[in-house]
Amino acid sequence: MNLSKLESILKGRSSQPHQLIEVLHDVQEHYGYIPEEAMREISKTLGVPLIEVYRVASFYKAFKLKPTGKYVITVCNGTACHVRGAQLLLDQATSQLGIKPGEVTDDGMFSIEHVNCLGACALGPIASENGTLGHHMTPAKLRKLINSLNREVKKEVKHA
Ligand code: FES
Known part of the structure; x- marks a missing residue:
């Protein structure tokens, strides 16, 4: 440090x-x-x-005790989101990125978190990317989101 x-x-x-x-x-x-x-x-x-x-x-949730990726994918696993399929979202993110919640990808670009409520229960299931909420999320929508972030990462690497 x-x-x-x-x-x-x-x-x-x-x-x-x-x-x-x-x-x-x-x-x-x-x-x-x-x-x-x-x-x-x-x-x-x-x-x-x-x-x-x-x-x-x-x-405080605002403070992280471990490093996070540049893009933090947060999946809500509170009761309202859980009953609407939050586990499928978590499975999608973990399998697509090859990391578990709390871990960071080797390139430092992605991390996954799961939380108990993001305060938008009626719109669940919720997954967010760096705090931007994605409502009525499905595994397919989350896959697309992660793919589009991956394209951003590749562009950044190309221009670095
Ligand atoms: S339980 Fe997911 S937003 Fe509240």
Whole structure:
């Protein structure tokens, strides 16, 4: 982990425990997740016990404790979505991308998450891509979405 950005995030926030959530947001925004090393530095600098940093970071869905792919496919498996076939969506995503929920593809482009409710139960089943909700999702629609994202990835690689 490159510490220089973390140092600049923490600059001027020494012994300011009330800054914890704001600092976590900044770290999440820069690194894409909250690395363990960052939690230790945040704890030392803000004067917040490490267990408290971890508790806050793991409580809020906005904070990730592990790296995610550039494209995060989230499948809702709450009750309303589950009864409408959410498991088929999860099966589609895992078989198409070759990873399980919580994992990242080797190229770092995709990860899969499953959650208990995305707050749009009447429109389920729901799958989202980087927070953009796809309602009344079917395995075929999800396959198309992942294929189109894969085409974007290939374009980016070509132009890199
Ligand atoms: S259960 Fe899926 S959006 Fe609520």
